[in-house]
Amino acid sequence: MSAPATVRADPRATLRGGLPDRYLTPDDIAAMFEVPVETVYQWRKKRTGPPGFRIGKHVRYDPADVRAYVTERKSADQAAA
Template identity: 45%
Template sequence: MASQQAATDELWSIEEVSAFLRVPVGTLYQWRYRRMGPRAFKVGRHLRYDPTDVRSWLSGRAA
């Protein structure tokens, strides 16, 4: 159980991803709906993001 807690502590909330990417939370919801944003996980009724996935998604979008 302690390892599960440590793993979820490392995940970012949608607000944290929004702040990191400097985009509105609504944009993240739209990207998820359109399947074009970083991968997210449903934890209960909340979305959680792996910071590594967010950074790799961002790197792949370099112009």
């Protein structure tokens, strides 16, 4: 009798604080915030959204930076209320 096969989850899909444990793309950010991807590019251009960085010609976002951005925005909204 053989042991049952263990199904292992893809480690890239593991969530950390509700965010994927991988660098995020502009499409990921757009989907998360339910905005058009062009809005994400405008945020980057105006430096108003979560901070991103370039890897070659590609823009990526660190999930920890995105989490910090969301926390900061929540705090600013609560302070304004």
